[in-house]
Amino acid sequence: MKKDIGAVLGLYPTPLVVVGAMVEGRANWMLVGHVGIIGHDRILLSAVKAHHTNKGIRENKVLSVNIVTEEILPGATYIGKVSGKRTDKSAAFDFTQGKTGAPLLSASPLTMECSVEDNYETGTFDNFILKIESTFAEENILNDEGKIDYRKLKPILFEMPTYEYVATGEVLGKCLDFAEGYEKK
Template identity: 50%
Template sequence: MKQNIGNLLALYPTPAVIIGATVDGKPSWTLVAHIGIVAHDRLLVSLHASHYINEGIKESGRLSVNIVTEEFLPQADYCGIVSGNKMDKSGVFSLATGDGGTPMVGESPLTMECRVEDVYECNGFENFVCSVCHTYADDSVLGVDGKPDYARLRPVLFEMPTYRYLRTGDVIGHCTDAGRKYKENLAE
């Protein structure tokens, strides 16, 4: 039997990402797990309004979304516990730059360079609705079809309310296969 556990937001885990933007002429980074898809070409990045990086994002209208992998999780986690207001985080990662001039994490095997389309404020958070301008991927994380292969990429996931990082799991099937099999069994 299910029990009511309150109004807990239970959509975790989500991918851990480093958001990159230029602030006061230098790259800055912050770790985020409040990210989501709002359309096939739009995503949402939710940052508390007090974050240092927000001003740079609003000023330039651009940000990068860098998928975190285990190889650079310690640096990513550091960017989540240290404020850009107090520490210069510009040298934490090797710098790559997108075609639109947006700072990107060189260590990240998959990065999306985004343009901010709208900012929605809610409960002390600034929610940046972004269009994806360019996606950059290392060859090592691309499948034979030239698209990201998440079994190769193995992004780190963040889970709340326990504040833990998780590894991505194994492939368990192809989208629609299980539904088609279920549908066939209904027809029998």
Template identity: 50%
Template sequence: MKKNIGAVVGLYPTPSTLVGTVVENKVNWCNVAHIGIIGLDSIMLSIRKGRYTNLGIKENKTVSVNLVSEDMVVEADYVGLVTGKTVDKSQVFEYHMGELNVPIIDKSPLAMECELVDIYDTKDYDNFILKVVHTHVEEHAIDKSGKVDYQKLRPVLFEKLTGTYLRTGDVIAKCWNVGRKYNDL
């Protein structure tokens, strides 16, 4: 039997990402896990209003979204604990500037360069609608058909309800295939 636990968003875990922006001519990083896919070429970042990162996204209309790997967890968590308003986070990661002039973390196994399309405003959050323009992936995590192999990429997941970082698990079935067995049940 299920128990009603209230109005709890129960869709975690989500990928842990580091959003890279330039704010007031300085590179800044923000740990963001409220991220979603809203089409085959677009994503949404939901960031609490007043965050320093939001200024950079609004100012430049471009941003990088860098997946966090296990060897980045300490640094990733740190940039989520401090604000760029008072702490210079530009040296936390080695990075290079991408084609859209956004900072891309060298250590991140997958990074997307995005353009701002729109901002959906809610009470406490700026929801940035972004078009993915370039996706950079470590070659070891690309399979023979040119697709990202997440078993090799091993992104870190964020689970808000328990405040933990998780790793991805095993493959349990193939999408658009396992359902063919339904009539055999």
């Protein structure tokens, strides 16, 4: 018997990312745990409207989404603790600027440069619908076919109810192989 625990979001953990955007002429960084896939070339980024970085995203319509790994977790956590309204976070990470002008975090092994297609506002959240313009990956996280190997990347996941980080990397097997021999009982 299942217990009704209310309207609780039960889709965690989600990938932890550092979002980069230009705000008032300088790079600013925001730690985000609310991201999702809405198509093969579109993602959704959800952030509280009051965040300083949101201002730059709304104005410039471009940003970077940088996957957090264990190596960059201390810096990512730092930029998640301080506000860009009171702290200049532009020097928190080395970065380059992409074709769109978005700051791309150099330390992240996987970065997506994105443009904003729309903003679906709900209550206190901006929900940016993003088109992926370019994806940059370090060669050491790619497999022999040039695709991202998540066993090598090992992205950090964010678990909301407990505010914990979860390590990844273990592979259970090929997706459709698990149905082999299954019969409903």
